[in-house]
Amino acid sequence: MNKINLLRASLALVALAFGAANLSADVVETKSGARIVGKVTKIDGGSVVVATDFAGDIKIKQSEVTAITTDAPVAVRLASGTRIDGKVSGVAGNLQVTSADGTISTTVDKVAASWAAGGKDPQVVALDRGWAYQANVDVAGKSGNKSQLGTAAGFRATLAGVSDKLAFYSAYDRQVSDGKKSADQFKAGSDYQSNFSGQNSWYVRDEGGFDRIKDIQFYNVAAFGLGYDLIKAPAQTLTGRAGLSFRTENYKNPRTTDVSAAGLDFGLAHSLKFENASLVNRLSLVPSFDDFANFRLTHESFVELPLANPSWKLRFGVNNDYNSKPGTGVTKLDTGYFTRLVLNWK
Numbered sequence: 436m437n438k439i440n441l442l443r444a445s446l447a448l449v450a451l452a453f454g455a456a457n458l459s460a461d462v463v464e465t466k467s468g469a470r471i472v473g474k475v476t477k478i479d480g481g482s483v484v485v486a487t488d489f490a491g492d493i494k495i496k497q498s499e500v501t502a503i504t505t506d507a508p509v510a511v512r513l514a515s516g517t518r519i520d521g522k523v524s525g526v527a528g529n530l531q532v533t534s535a536d537g538t539i540s541t542t543v544d545k546v547a548a549s550w551a552a553g554g555k556d557p558q559v560v561a562l563d564r565g566w567a568y569q570a571n572v573d574v575a576g577k578s579g580n581k582s583q584l585g586t587a588a589g590f591r592a593t594l595a596g597v598s599d600k601l602a603f604y605s606a607y608d609r610q611v612s613d614g615k616k617s618a619d620q621f622k623a624g625s626d627y628q629s630n631f632s633g634q635n636s637w638y639v640r641d642e643g644g645f646d647r648i649k650d651i652q653f654y655n656v657a658a659f660g661l662g663y664d665l666i667k668a669p670a671q672t673l674t675g676r677a678g679l680s681f682r683t684e685n686y687k688n689p690r691t692t693d694v695s696a697a698g699l700d701f702g703l704a705h706s707l708k709f710e711n712a713s714l715v716n717r718l719s720l721v722p723s724f725d726d727f728a729n730f731r732l733t734h735e736s737f738v739e740l741p742l743a744n745p746s747w748k749l750r751f752g753v754n755n756d757y758n759s760k761p762g763t764g765v766t767k768l769d770t771g772y773f774t775r776l777v778l779n780w781k
Contacts (some may be wrong), residue, residue, distance in 0.1 A: 461485065463495060464502040471495065473524075475505055478549035479557065500524045508534065508552040514545050516682040520552045566598040571750065571777040579630035579652045585610040585618070587773065599629040608771070618771070619647040628674075630777040634664035638676060649769070650691065656721055656731075659701035670707075676702035680721050695697050698730075713739045720772065732757040739777065748777040 459476045463485055473487035475702040483503065485497045505523045511532050512518045523575030530546070532539045542741035550557055561706035567590070575585040605624050624642030631637060643655040660678015680700035685693050698721055715737055722730035737752025756769045 440768060447721055461506060462504045463500055463675040465495060465499045467499070473701070475503060475549065476551075477511065477557075478511075478546055495545065497546070501528050503530060503543065510550050510552050510556070511546060511555055512548045512558070513539075513541055514547045518556065523549075539578060562597050565591045565778065566596065566777045567781050569593075569777060569779050571775045572647040577673070582614070583610075583612045587775065589775075598631075601626070602626045616648060617647045621645055623709060628662060630664075634667055636664070636674070638662050649758070649765050650686050650688050651684055652687050653683070653685045656700075657681050660700055671705075671707045673703070673705045674702070676704075677765055682721055682723060686753070688763050692724070694729070696725050696729075698723040711741060715739070731759070737773075746779050748779065750775040750777050 458690050460472045463471045463473075463475065463483055471487065471493060473485040473493070476484050476486050476492070476668075478484070481497045483497055483500055485493045485495065487493055502525050503523050504525070508521050509523060510518065510520045512521065517539070519532050519534050519536075521532045521538075524531050524533070525543070528542050528543050530543055532541070537704065548557060561705050570588075570590050572588045573586070575583070585608075587606070587608040589604070591602060593603075594601045603623075603686075605621075605623040607621045608618050609620075610616065612654050616711060622642055622644035624640065626638065626640040628636050628638040629669040637660070639659040641655070641657045643653065645651055645653055658680035659676050660676055662674050662676045665674065666673035678700045680698050681696070682698055683693075683695050701720040703716070703718040703780050707714045715735075717733075717735045719731060719733045721732075733754075733756050734756040737750050739748045739750045751774050752772070754771050754773070758765075758767055761767050
């Protein structure tokens, strides 16, 4: 008899726990009669997102939702801009948000966004500027019949907001093969872009450095102009630029004529994000006014793959540097291939 009573008590506890679990869940009801039980994590972009144990995150069109009930307070922003943190309940498209300060009655279609109670409004977060940093390095060596040592390192700091972006960057590349340098190059620069109207932007940039293999003691390109977003989507962007520039190149060899001339500035910047990779392409053309046949063309393309730790990535790419009128004894085109380890942090 004691065993029977113990079994009954156990079953009662299980039923009570199961009932309590159901009572502590959020519920979303739709026009079709579906009833989704889980945790409402957010309302954003016309969708209600519910985290469930049986199917992960479920996204439901907000226009199809007739009722939302939460077991704990959430933050709600209405289309009018009003924000309130409280428990949500409702039926037939009508909602009530109850907080310690009172109750607001509204409808499902007037809810602009919802997120965790006490949290910062995602719309405000999106407007905040934030710094992001990136460092990369690669070292390659070889010994035996031939000896070779190559080192390259770079750094980029970016301050980005909703409508503008400021970037500082630097890179150094040094290659030695059988005691002879094949690369000895340094560059540092800054780039600022501001979207002033839709897809339209203006920019200003400056880059300087040296390239001892090409006999360039110092070079600098300063430019400003206008840009246009040919493609602007969450997973892909393509921006074209056109403006004015001033280009300087000082050569060590006195037989080579230095460059100091105003000119044009053209550029293309493309990025494409895949599920587990990203592709970046950059192209820059700077011709001189006094001689349009005297120009510099630079290009870089790379694929970036995340490693086990998402802060670390592996980058495979190619870059080209073409100078139409290089120094004496220097070829016009330099092409490099690289594999780099990249660290990102904020």
